[in-house]
Amino acid sequence: MKIGVMLRDALRRLLGRPLTIGYPLKPERPATPRGYRGMIAYDWETCIGCMLCLKVCPSGAVSVADRRKVTFDVGRCIFCGQCAEICPVGAVRLTSEFEMVAVDRSAYRVGPRW
Amino acid sequence: MELHLATAASAPIVLLVSLVYEGVDRKLRARMQGRVGPPLLQPFYDLVKLFSKDRIIPFTAAYPLFNYAPLLSASCALAGGALVFVVLVTGLQLAGDLLLVFYLLSSSSLLAMVGGASSGNPYAAISLSRGLSVLLSYKLPMLLSVLTAAIKAGGTLSLASVIALQAEAGGGIATLSLGGALALLAFMLCMPAEGEVPPFDVTTAKTEVVHGFLIEYGGPHLALVKIAKGVSRFSTALLAASLFLYTPARPPLAAMLCLLEAMCIAVLTITVPGTVLGRVKPSQVVRFCLVAPTSIAILSLAISLLEAGGLA
Ligand code: SF4
Ligand code: SF4
Numbered sequence: 001m002k003i004g005v006m007l008r009d010a011l012r013r014l015l016g017r018p019l020t021i022g023y024p025l026k027p028e029r030p031a032t033p034r035g036y037r038g039m040i041a042y043d044w045e046t047c048i049g050c051m052l053c054l055k056v057c058p059s060g061a062v063s064v065a066d067r068r069k070v071t072f073d074v075g076r077c078i079f080c081g082q083c084a085e086i087c088p089v090g091a092v093r094l095t096s097e098f099e100m101v102a103v104d105r106s107a108y109r110v111g112p113r114w
Numbered sequence: 115m116e117l118h119l120a121t122a123a124s125a126p127i128v129l130l131v132s133l134v135y136e137g138v139d140r141k142l143r144a145r146m147q148g149r150v151g152p153p154l155l156q157p158f159y160d161l162v163k164l165f166s167k168d169r170i171i172p173f174t175a176a177y178p179l180f181n182y183a184p185l186l187s188a189s190c191a192l193a194g195g196a197l198v199f200v201v202l203v204t205g206l207q208l209a210g211d212l213l214l215v216f217y218l219l220s221s222s223s224l225l226a227m228v229g230g231a232s233s234g235n236p237y238a239a240i241s242l243s244r245g246l247s248v249l250l251s252y253k254l255p256m257l258l259s260v261l262t263a264a265i266k267a268g269g270t271l272s273l274a275s276v277i278a279l280q281a282e283a284g285g286g287i288a289t290l291s292l293g294g295a296l297a298l299l300a301f302m303l304c305m306p307a308e309g310e311v312p313p314f315d316v317t318t319a320k321t322e323v324v325h326g327f328l329i330e331y332g333g334p335h336l337a338l339v340k341i342a343k344g345v346s347r348f349s350t351a352l353l354a355a356s357l358f359l360y361t362p363a364r365p366p367l368a369a370m371l372c373l374l375e376a377m378c379i380a381v382l383t384i385t386v387p388g389t390v391l392g393r394v395k396p397s398q399v400v401r402f403c404l405v406a407p408t409s410i411a412i413l414s415l416a417i418s419l420l421e422a423g424g425l426a
């Protein structure tokens with residue numbers, strides 16, 4: 001009987017350890033898989049202002065900032081990683097940070113900090 | 115007058131216990147699915163959140179019905195549950211209170227559905243038509259099994275006499291007689307339909323009617339409908355516990371035991387099926403309820419009539 005199988009599985013799960021972990025993530029944070037594309041990190045001092053990232057970004061999340069630097073709008077970003085791949089000096093990186101909830105939009109603007 | 119006061123005083127208790135059951139339900143359900151699940155107090159947080167939101171009333175809604183039905187529905191459910199609780203604690207004799215509880219709990223489901231359907235949303239209308247047929251099909255066997263308990267208690271329709279009988283006999287009707295056990299079985303088979311959980315959740319099926327009559331409700335309205343639903347679920351379980359599984363003890367202890375039993379009944383008949391079973395079609399719900407629990411309930415009624423020695 002299918003119901004029997006379901007019941008058995010449910011009981012097993014009930015008695016075993018859950019597969020998920022509680023949130024907020026204390027004490028331990030789960031390890032992200034290799035190559036995970038999370039929050040954007042921008043090293044504006046290394047950036048040479050070639051604007052290649054702005055060209056390749058499919059979602060238009062990159063815009064020109066003052067003094068030939070760029071600003072990333074994480075709210076529009078789709079985390080495709082194109083910008084990080086094309087940057088000739090490695091100034092853009094997609095980190096393993098996945099908790100990106102914010103109450104303020106300015107948290108989603110990653111740009112130069114003069 | 116005292117009855118009114120007692121009922122009003124025990125309504126918060128019933129609400130509290132129903133919400134605790136809902137927390138237990140959500141936690142157990144999550145664990146059976148391999149999730150950590152929300153904290154036990156999540157239903158309370160949910161209510162606080164919902165009550166702090168704005169009311170939204172659609173253009174197409176029939177305003178008075180849409181706006182006040184949730185409140186009425188919640189009050190009916192609370193009154194029904196509180197009445198059972200009061201009788202359990204005080205042993206108050208009230209002629210016909212079994213029917214009154216039944217009436218209040220049915221009105222609660224009905225009002226919530228009608229209120230939702232008056233939003234003008236077609237999904238809510240479909241949900242109402244489904245809900246009415248399901249309601250009619252499972253209330254019949256439920257009522258029949260309640261009648262079995264009433265016949266056991268010498269043909270009265272007062273919950274207190276059924277409880278008194280069990281206290282005298284030294285055990286629950288379901289544990290002492292075949293008729294009672296069958297009646298409890300029929301009652302429990304109807305519980306998933308009462309709780310609107312799989313396999314009988316055709317009224318509020320997300321993937322079919324997009325939450326059905328709940329579709330246009332949000333904020334305080336939704337909170338009230340949720341209260342109504344949670345309380346009537348738990349009160350039905352409490353009714354089953356006090357009608358069929360009453361354990362004789364001193365009144366406060368007996369009421370506690372009944373609450374505990376109600377919790378177990380609700381877990382068995384709402385949480386477990388809700389987790390492991392899939393949804394059936396509306397026509398299958400009606401057919402099932404009108405065949406399996408109804409025939410069991412009729413059988414139990416016949417057996418108890420024989421045991422009682424005629425239509426006394
Ligand atoms: S990850 Fe993709 S979407 Fe995001 S900024 Fe870079 S190129 Fe644009
Ligand atoms: S591709 Fe790299 S160097 Fe070029 S503008 Fe973008 S971040 Fe700066």
